Amino acid sequence: MKQLNRILALILVLSLLPLSMTALADEPVTITIWGSDRENMPFRNGLMTIELLKERLGINIEILSAPTESLAEKYGLLMAGGDIPTIVQYKAKDLLLYKDAWQPLNDLINETDTPNLWKVYGDPEIRRKVSDADGNMRFIGQRTAITAGKLFFWRQDWLDKLNLETPRTVEDLYNVFVAIRDGDPNGNGEKDEIPFSVRKNGSNNRGNVMPFVHNWGIAETFFAEDGQVRFGATDPRMKEALEWLHRCYAEKLLDPEYLTRDKTAWYSEWTNNQVFMSYDWSAYIDNVSNLFKGTDSDVHIVGAVPPEGPTGISETRDQLQPITVDEDWNAGIFVGASAEQKAAALKLFDYLYSEEGMILLNFGVEGEHYNVVDGQFVYSDLIMNNPDGLSPQDALRTFGIQSMLTLLQDARYERAFVSDEVNRIRDIYEQEGHIGEAFPTLAFTNDEQSVINEKYTEIETYVNEMIDKFIMGVEPLEGFDAFAAQVEKMGLQEVLAAYQAAYDRYMK
Amino acid sequence: MSVTEAAVRRSNRIRVSRGRKLFLAFNTAVLLLLCAAMLYPVLFVLAASFSEETAILKGEVTLLPVRVHIRAYEKVFHYPLLWKSYANTLLYTGLGTAINLVLTVFGAWSLSQKKMVGRRFLTLMCTFTMFFNGGMIPTFLVVKELKLLNTLWAILLPGAVSTYNMILMRTFFMAIPQSLVEAAELDGCNDFGVLFRIVLPLSLASLMTIGMFYAVAHWNSYFSAVLYLNRPELYPLQIILRQVVLMNEIVENASSTENVMAEGIKYATIVVAMLPMLCVYPFVQRYFVKGVMVGSVKE
Amino acid sequence: MAGKRGARLLRRVWSGRYLYLMFLPVFVYYMLFRYAPMVGLVIAFKDFNAFLGFSRSPWVGFKFFSQFFRSIYLWRLVRNTLLINLYDLVFNFPAAIVLALLLNEVQNRRFKKTAQTITYLPYFVSSVVIASMVVQFLSPSSGIVNHLIASLGGERQYFLTQPGAFRPIFTLMNLWKNIGWNSIIFLAAISGINGELYEACMIDGGGYLRRMWHVTLPGIAGTVVVLVIMRLGHVMDAGYETILLLQNNANLETSDVIGTYVYRRGLRGGEYSYATAVGMFQSVIGFAMVILANFLSRRYSETSLW
Structure with a gap:
């Protein structure tokens, strides 16, 4: 099998040789990005924002699309295969299941090389939300503009x-x-x-x-x-x-x-x-x-x-966190990528966190998707009264705006879309203390993680099942104490100890 | 005409008992009922795809469309990825079935020939994989190692032979009189000649039936696409169908007109996705019964 | 002596050279896509980490197997998987035989053909579509089944959340999908029965029921036995793709099967080694069942798979 592979590979290489010879000179570095893709929020090659990013940054970007409805499966397979794209965008919790895969970023994010990222991640309060058990930063998060979601x-x-x-x-x-x-x-x-x-x-x-x-x-x-x-x-x-x-x-x-x-x-x-x-x-x-x-x-x-x-x-x-770790936007850089690719990926992220990048990913191109009227960003008719009848948000997303690469959200975007009623109630939630901690x-460390895998996954299934049964009355609430005892028996204390250790680390 | 039929016809001349008549009436009634149960859900989907949204959701649609319109279809036909995925599925089904048939015929014919030494062992080797397999993740890793990910070969090759279908065909081939084979060999045919000139022309029924088995499987398959594809331009139809039928987005803000259409679009997509198969199989159907035989793999 | 026998063997092999050539691509296929993944089963005994690769991932022996055997869900998963298959074997398998027998008795050829066409139809509908139709039809507020129950004066039922209803729903769904298609193979077997046997039976004054009992059923017994043996090899599998579409927290008690569990833990949870260990357990049981069934069948009837 291996032999055959080698022969096939050789033939392939030989046939591509003339092509690569010409292309070898001055080819920009190519990075691949894996992320969630669906009809009303496409993440595909050829999107307007991605083409512009390529042009402005002088890097080649190739998108690997994973259908949203089977994202968890696709991620599992991706990580089982070990052939990881330069950048993977997914939930923080799942990224951290494979810590070894992601480039530690502590030394790479600093004032001189990545000034825009530093503006956000230099803040220790933000930094700890994206840090691993060993204190190293393993992914870039999405910075949200609002809290009341x-x-x-x-x-x-x-x-x-x-x-x-x-x-x-x-x-x-x-x-x-x-x-x-x-x-x-x-x-x-x-x-x-x-x-x-x-x-x-x-x-x-x-x-x-x-x-x-x-x-x-x-x-x-x-x-x-x-x-x-x-x-x-x-x-x-x-x-x-x-x-x-x-x-x-x-x-x-x-x-x-x-x-x-x-x-x-x-x-x-x-x-x-x-x-x-x-x-x-x-x-x-x-x-x-x-x-x-x-x-x-x-x-x-x-x-x-x-x-x-x-x-x-x-x-x-x-509610929404300053960094949305639970959504699919967090981006890890594969540790095995080449130095050029890693540099290009950081360059991309720094750009996405810059004013110019923020405007591109939140508003698009001036005169086309938005106009500045009296210093205010106003979406154009192409967006607000889309000729294809799309809602403003769907219209934006067909260009790749407000999509997977919008890592720095702008409050002006959030307010521009919604009705006064939504803005009113959102302000009340945020200002009058209706947002709980x-x-x-x-x-988690590897040891903590293996306790959680072994004990908590089973507890989770059981709890999910029982909560619905209690609500629906399939199981009478007199059974609640027995339910709690069963969860204890399944090893809740060990799981809590793992969580406590991780929590203490986080709070430190 | 089936054998029983023939026998019964002859016996009819002798006598048609009352019990027999009663049985036939009962038989017809049961089959009619069954047919109704088989047809109803499909007719419902068809009716719903032409019906007004609110009528579907209020349960007003039972058998006939309510407040007929074709807006759902217009919407579906404007779905850009639909046509691309349609073309992909046609390609996967066509090419995939061709590969399946070639390999299955080769495998079944060689394993049915007594002169092949070791065929018993090889047959068992194939049969074994029906009951014991490496599982999803190891299979995925193999496909990845072969560098097939994100190519059409990842869809076509991992399921290139169905052992069950190969056994069916092998049983069929074993019923072909050995004398025909020997006569052809005397005429100077080698095994390929025998297979292509003598056996295959006699095996139309089996080829059609097994081919249909494979084609349906290709048409309805989505899981290998979930496993092996990361490029929307390669997606088969069933992936799109799943997106439409099952989608539960996390963050969204679709426009109100689209929301109101969603249920109708769902049914229209279902119709579009199942129509080709439903149009093709009745033409192949007459081969089904003649084309399948199952038996022991020991000979 | 030995040399002579060897030479004869060589000559026989040589005479089949084209057959081997034909079989070669099939052989390559089986090696690459069926046997190579079996080598991958070693990850059940290792703590597999893709970045370390196969060889460098640490050995853990039977750790994941014993974790599964200690799971409080072990018994529930095995029970659900077996019962879903048992329901299928007890209801759906004979139903296809009965359908074949009924179709075989139809004398009007056009009716027979139409009935066949219609009963095959559901097989061509994909499982996503079928599952979503099931959800739709069973909906308490808008489903046709509950409209019917309500119009008959009954209480509307939320079937998909009742653990007791899951197996019947799933079995009926499969019955609908497969009965026609599965009857094909039995119809084929019936048509292969020698017509003289029927005549002999009739001359003896046998009615159609007796004919069915004494000629038709024995005539297809071989087919039935072989299919049952094959089916038993899959008693630990259950079409998890469809089950996943109908599963929810309230019916998990009966709907969670080994396949869905492996899927949840392995593919969605990233516990590859654990999931592979559970999958291997499933394969081993299935394989043992085939061996046993084949052994018993060879012993007590004349037919067997091998």
């Missing part, structure tokens, strides 16, 4: 119609749900209102149901309290939160099909005038409002702050 929102017109007061606590909210269910605000004479409904989000179907538990002072999985790492799923407060969620589910206040409700079905619940309240990315306030555009209904979608839990906590913990993405 996900929000609650509801139909204010229904509250008004039924003369309901704005609910303050979870119990108030429960009563409002009941009133909505029984009060027939859509006026069709049927009891078909679904007070709270969410869209399936990624692989975790109940993701948008769980933020309620944050108001009990916990998170769904790991969170820190007084410097101590705790596990939310088996916390006694989780039992109380689940009792509330189960009550809502059993009384048909929570969408009974939340496990399989995909986006289109969820939208149709809205258009059928069935849904009162939901939780999602802030842009969905506008998306849902747009569903009713053109109809003469008096639908009024308004953002809402989280309901207070029993101890008065009103916050959500799953998020648990950092931790970097």
